Amino acid sequence: MMKEIILIVGPTGSGKTSLSLNLYGKLDSEIISADSMQIYKYMDIGTAKVSEKIREKIKHHMIDIVNPDDAFSVASFQKDTFKIIDNLIIKNKIPIVVGGTGLYINSLTYNLDFSNAKSDESIRNKLYYEYEENGKQFILNKLKKVDLDSYNTIEHNNIKRVIRAIEIYEITGVPYSKQNKDFRNENNNYNFKIYGLTDDRKLLYERINNRVDEMIKDGLFDEVKFLIDNYDNNSQSFKGIGYKEIIDYYNGIYSKNEAIEKLKQNSRKYAKRQLTWFRRDKRIKWFNLSEYKNNIAEISNKIYKEIKNGQI
Structure with a gap:
């Protein structure tokens, strides 16, 4: 067959x-x-x-x-x-x-x-605490020191995956990007x-x-407003390109035009x-x-x- x-x-x-x-x-x-x-x-x-x-x-x-x-x-x-x-x-x-x-x-x-993924809640909690205390760039720099490949490939706003990569390194001593021996098989x-x-x-x-x-034109701002009114704003999906920028507008971080330009910029970077x-x-x-x-x-x-x- x-x-x-x-x-x-x-x-x-x-x-x-x-x-x-x-x-x-x-x-x-x-x-x-x-x-x-x-x-x-x-x-x-x-x-x-x-x-x-x-x-x-x-x-x-x-x-x-x-x-x-x-x-x-x-x-x-x-x-x-x-x-x-x-x-x-x-x-x-x-x-x-x-x-x-x-x-x-x-x-x-x-x-x-993916069946044998290791985890350690205490290490993960510590990393989230460091993130909350010191900000995104601190945790990104930490990843960059231990796993440059993951730093270059993981979306930098995807803090969950960034922290997961560091957690795996701290548990195993082996970079997340090298964890799977068959990654290129x-x-x-x-x-x-x-x-x-x-x-x-x-x-x-x-x-x-x-x-x-x-x-x-199709109503992205209204779509995002519906989501933040009905779902947990800390959800991982809200950090996706096309949503985080509009959420920042509703949170007063950007003007509407700034949010749109940021969305275009992030989309171009993602394409690269x-x-x-x-x-x-x-x-x-x-x-x-x-x-x-x-x-x-x-x-x-x-x-x-x-x-x-x-x-x-």
């Missing part, structure tokens, strides 16, 4: 969703989101989810599965996603996984084992066909800025980190949108032909 999986990766705003929908029309499969923010209900505009209307016609998985104040781990993503993938393969369908969360993608394409249980979308940086950044403007992350994987076949004049359909046709001809 075939065990092929299509993965579509790349930075925010690069057209991954459009490509996945285009491929779906050719393959009659189902789509799995690999976006760590799209798992949350009611966080729609800021995470650029496909509309409910589209989801009624095209089956999407791993979207709207937990509340904004619920905990959800990459281990849970890995377990749930492989179950979905295996069910689709049984139906002789090629799963289409699309998303820009690097660790979520790696949890599928590499042999990452490829998962050979499936035939991954990995495609990346990118663009010339100036054009990508312009697209990101325009997308933020569209989010604002995503590209750095994905370019480590030499299996990815990249498509530069500028070279195809932003023609997603042409890229989709090329990928479809390669899949059908078994060229990749």
Whole structure:
């Protein structure tokens, strides 16, 4: 039985969703989101989810599965996603996984084992106390000293993951980034066909800025207001790009225009980190949108032909 999986990766705003929908029309499969923010209900505009209307016609998985104040781990993503993938393969369908969360993608394409994660509540509490007393930069500098790779790849506003990386180092004496011996051992249980979308940086950044403007028009400020009125404001999901900036506006830290500009800036920085992350994987076949004049359909046709001809 075939065990092929299509993965579509790349930075925010690069057209991954459009490509996945285009491929779906050719393959009659189902789509799995690999976006760590799209798992949350009611966080729609800021995470650029496909509309409910589209989801009624095209089956999407791993979207709207937990509340904004619920905990959800990459281990849970890995377990749930492989179950979905295996069910689709049984139906002789090629799963289409699309998303820009690097660790979520790696949890599928590499042999990452999350079953033996070590923890120590006393160490974790001490680190949170140091964070509260000394601020974010103090705890980031602490991570940088013991695990430069994690410092460079973990979102700096994701304090939970920053502290978790330090906790693991203090427990084991081994950096979090080196913990899993198989981190760069490829998962050979499936035939991954990995495609990346990118663009010339100036054009990508312009697209990101325009997308933020569209989010604002679509009601992002109202969406965030609903969330802070109904859910725990200390939830990890509230620290995601697209939400933390607007929350800071409601907390009086930024003006509305400052919050929007901060959101654009953070989105551009995130895109840069995503590209750095994905370019480590030499299996990815990249498509530069500028070279195809932003023609997603042409890229989709090329990928479809390669899949059908078994060229990749």
